[in-house]
Amino acid sequence: MEWTEPGAFEVAPGVYRIPLPLPNDGLHTVNVYAIDDGDGLVLIDSGWALDAAETALESALGTLGHGFEDIRRFLVTHVHRDHYTMAVALRRRFGTKIALGAGEQPSLAKVIARARVGQIRNLTTWGAPHLADKWRAVVASTGEDELRDFEEPDEWLDETDLALEKRVLRVLPTPGHTRGHVVFVDADSSLLFAGDHVLPHITPSIGFEPARPALPLGDYLDSLRLVRDYPDLRLLPAHGPVTESSHARVDELLAHHEDRLTATLEAVRAGTGTAFETARNLGWTRRNRKFAELDLFNQVLATGETAAHLDVLAHRGLLTTDEREGVTIYSIR
Missing domain, CATH: 1.10.10 (Arc Repressor Mutant, subunit A)
Structure with missing residues (x-):
């Protein structure tokens, strides 16, 4: 079965992978992970706030005997819209809490303030003024509705042990893909909820964000080594199939x-x-x-x-x- 097929797939006891569609995106799909936690669910990432994605998520949760009202909390690996904006949309309707890595504060603040010229300045610095002009037009054409998809989370996450009802997740900051990216380690179940930090078939983009740090690739390489220092874990990525060895992919x-x-x-x-x-x-x-x-x-x-x-x-x-x-x-x- 292709990893992009819709549904809810148990990847560990009480943990389900739910692929959600993306628009005009070479990745096609983003994986959201639903964790059975008492009489409700905790979701790792949320998907893009699209009608098709909402319908797919509602259908998948239904096969587990749950609805949107049963989501207690979103734990979001990073602020890119395919991971974050569905959480914002559902919070507006159901009051669901959202947690996001503290390192995302500078970029999210720029998005909310509509201060999105950093990448344009960078392109000029990088010797590509013609790309800067084209990108300026793209930014100018972005609708206000899309920008309203972003709001601050309820909780900013630093490195900590996060106690759910049935398991403990280690919040591990892994800057690189974005400066506030985090992964979640379930040591007892040997699971790594990796977001875009470790992907099985592709390499994540580095430093594409409104508040780009000084050395994003250096941050990313350090974050890979940090994950490599943990025991070998089952890799639960945001894009691509579940694989058995985080170590093998980090080494690659x-x-x-x-x-x-x-x-x-x-x-x-x-x-x-x-x-x-x-x-x-x-x-x-x-x-x-x-x-x-x-x-x-x-x-x-x-x-x-x-x-x-x-x-x-x-x-x-x-x-x-x-x-x-x-x-x-x-x-x-």
Whole structure:
């Protein structure tokens, strides 16, 4: 069975994976996890606030003998809309509590305040002013209804042990994909609710957020090593099928980024200077697609991710940086 098929699938005693549809998204589906907890449910992530996703979630909960009113709490791994906004929509109707990683406060504040120009400034710094202009038009066309999908949570989560009725979840901050991303570790059941931090088939985007930190890839690599220090856990990802070894996938992701760092360094050695120029000289996705073949959104992601790799190389002392008319130029040390 494809992991995107709708329904509620038991992945551990009392834990159910519920795939929900995404719009115009290469990922197609996001996994929400429903945890049986006494006479109600706790949900890890919530899905995108879409009619189709709401219908699918209601149907899946119905097969478990529950409805929306039985959701006691949403524990959200990060603030991206495919994880967060359904929780906001259902809270407005049912009063369900929402918890989110404390590190998401700066980005969420910018979204709520409609201060969404950070990525535009970054694109200029990365040597892609034409992408900045196109992205400015995308931001300007975003409807107010979409922006109203975001509100503050009821609770900000730091690293702690979260006691539910039937289990204890360790809240583990894992910045990288976003600065406030968290995962939830159920040590007694050997489960890792990984959000987008560890995905079985793809690598998550790095640093695409309104309040981008100084070294998002460095944060991500540190967070991968943190998860690797835990015992090997069953991997319950937000996108993709459940797999049996968090260690195996973390090792693959660490190796992938070291390979990517090497390729990025070689591109600069061959003569690229800006993040945009470097991104154009690298292959993208598992199909090794050319940069020019990507759509606007993925070109923006690719440029930002290349900048994240270049900044790690500079942090390691392998590159130098120079600011020229507001553009960062990278050179071999």
